[in-house]
Amino acid sequence: MQRFNFDVDVIDCEWGAGADLELLKQKLQADRSHSVKAVCVVHNETSTGVTNDIGAVRRILDAAHHPALLLVDGVSSIGAIDFRMDDWKVDVALTGSQKALSLPTGLGIVCASPKALEAAKHSKSTRVFFDWGDYLKFYKAGSYWPYTPSSQMLYGLRASLDMILNEEGLDNVIARHCRLAEATRQAVRAWGLTLCTKKPEWKSDTVTAVVVPSWIDSNEIVKIAYKKYNLSLGVGLNKIAGKVFRIGHLGNVNELQLLGALAGVELALMEVGYPVTLGSGVAAAQAHLAKQTPLIKSRM
Numbered sequence: 001m002q003r004f005n006f007d008v009d010v011i012d013c014e015w016g017a018g019a020d021l022e023l024l025k026q027k028l029q030a031d032r033s034h035s036v037k038a039v040c041v042v043h044n045e046t047s048t049g050v051t052n053d054i055g056a057v058r059r060i061l062d063a064a065h066h067p068a069l070l071l072v073d074g075v076s077s078i079g080a081i082d083f084r085m086d087d088w089k090v091d092v093a094l095t096g097s098q099k100a101l102s103l104p105t106g107l108g109i110v111c112a113s114p115k116a117l118e119a120a121k122h123s124k125s126t127r128v129f130f131d132w133g134d135y136l137k138f139y140k141a142g143s144y145w146p147y148t149p150s151s152q153m154l155y156g157l158r159a160s161l162d163m164i165l166n167e168e169g170l171d172n173v174i175a176r177h178c179r180l181a182e183a184t185r186q187a188v189r190a191w192g193l194t195l196c197t198k199k200p201e202w203k204s205d206t207v208t209a210v211v212v213p214s215w216i217d218s219n220e221i222v223k224i225a226y227k228k229y230n231l232s233l234g235v236g237l238n239k240i241a242g243k244v245f246r247i248g249h250l251g252n253v254n255e256l257q258l259l260g261a262l263a264g265v266e267l268a269l270m271e272v273g274y275p276v277t278l279g280s281g282v283a284a285a286q287a288h289l290a291k292q293t294p295l296i297k298s299r300m
Contacts, residue, residue, distance in 0.1 A: 001040075004125055009036075013238050016195075016209075018202040019052045021060060028064040037092075037119075038069040044102070047237040049209035049246065050202045051081060058088040060083065068114055075099055078109075080206045080250045091116040097153060100206065101160045102179075102251035103202045105154045155299035174205075180249045180258050182203035183288045183297060187262045187281030193267065196244050206250035207234070211243060214273055218245040224268040231264035255289050 001008050003068055013020050028036065037059065044051045054072055061070060063225050063231070069091040074083055078093065079100030085093055097107035111194045112132060120132050123286065164173050181235075188195060188210050197208035212218045222245050224233040234246030246274070247265065249258055262281050269276040 006125070014057065016048045016050065016198045016202075016211060018050050018199070019057070021056055022052070024057065025060045025064070025175075026046075028060060028066045028068070030241035031064075031066065034067055036066070036068045037283050038071050038244040040071045040073070041107060043064075044148045044204050044206055046076045046204075046207050046234070046246070047209070048240070049197050049242075051077065051204045052202070054090065054284070055084070055088050056145035058090075064088075069119060076204075076206050076250065080173065082174050085111060085113075089113070091119075095162075097157065100250050101157065103153065103156045105152065106150055107157060109157075145218055150231065176254075177205045179289065179292045180255070181208065181262040183249055183255075183258060184208045184262070186284040186288045187265075189275050190240060191266070191274075196222055196240065198280060206248070208247045208249065209234075209236070209244045211240075212245065212272070214243075214289040217242050220272050221245050221265075223269050225264055228271075229264040229267060231261055231268075233265070233268075258287060259289075 011020055011023055011027075024039070026287060028039075031296070039055055041054060041056055050092065054070075054208075054221045057109045058070060070089065071092040072090050072094075074079055074093050074095045074174075077083055078095040083093070083204060084090075092110065092112050094108065094110045096105065096109065097103035098105040101107075108167050110130070117132060117136070123171060135285075138144065138146045164170060168176070181204065185195065188208065194211045196211050210218075212221065219242055222233045222235050234248060236244035236246070237296065247261065249261075259282055262285055263279075266276050266278050266281055270278065
């Protein structure tokens with residue numbers, strides 16, 4: 001946004017912390033002239049494993065009687081974590097094909113409210129790539145696209161949505177992500193490690209960021225896991241590079257896949273010299289999963 005010369009007020013927070021809602025509340029209440037045109041929030045931060053409360057952001061906007069648009073980055077949340085565009089009056093939400101939808105990269109998916117579409121009509125900012133007006137013009141003329149789309153990605157999207165909405169059911173998909181995420185967190189506790197997430201209410205159900213002791217380079221864990229066990233983990237980014245590794249558990253992932261990944265993490269931890277008891281995290285995750293009931297209608 002700053003590249004477009006927008007006046008951006010960035011509310012910084014500690015890595016591993018969620019959005020500072022109290023500071024947001026203060027800023028919106030103080031903005032009597034309504035100079036703030038949009039509030040932009042990341043729903044789920046993949047680098048730290050933090051989920052923000054979008055419903056709370058909406059309540060703050062409403063309580064302040066502020067007309068700002070609510071823009072949400074749902075790249076690693078939509079399709080895995082509860083997201084309510086209408087209930088929370090989100091004006092713009094976006095996600096990508098490569099996360100919870102379990103597709104290759106290539107699709108950027110954007111949803112806009114009537115309020116956002118109306119605001120776009122009066123906006124004078126430069127459009128470099130994506131202009132809703134072009135899409136709506138072609139749609140009303142009887143064509144869906146102002147250019148040639150990637151048809152194979154759209155077929156994949158249709159198959160993915162069919163799996164989510166019809167085979168498993170969205171509520172069950174969200175419950176599965178919650179179930180697998182808690183199993184992962186139980187494993188982390190059994191290893192004697194901690195989460196990057198600073199408070200329980202911020203914990204993510206799609207990715208778990210694990211903090212390692214200062215004498216361990218987390219990048220080595222990631223390298224060993226990939227080279228020796230064909231397991232892909234995420235590295236720590238920016239300020240937490242070398243301090244954190246990330247376990248993704250979103251998209252088309254089931255219990256046995258997760259348990260296998262946790263076993264691979266244990267082996268990698270052992271090889272970097274961390275005093276892990278092999279099987280401890282797997283057993284903790286199994287104990288949690290044994291208490292849960294998978295709900296896939298088509299298989300019951």
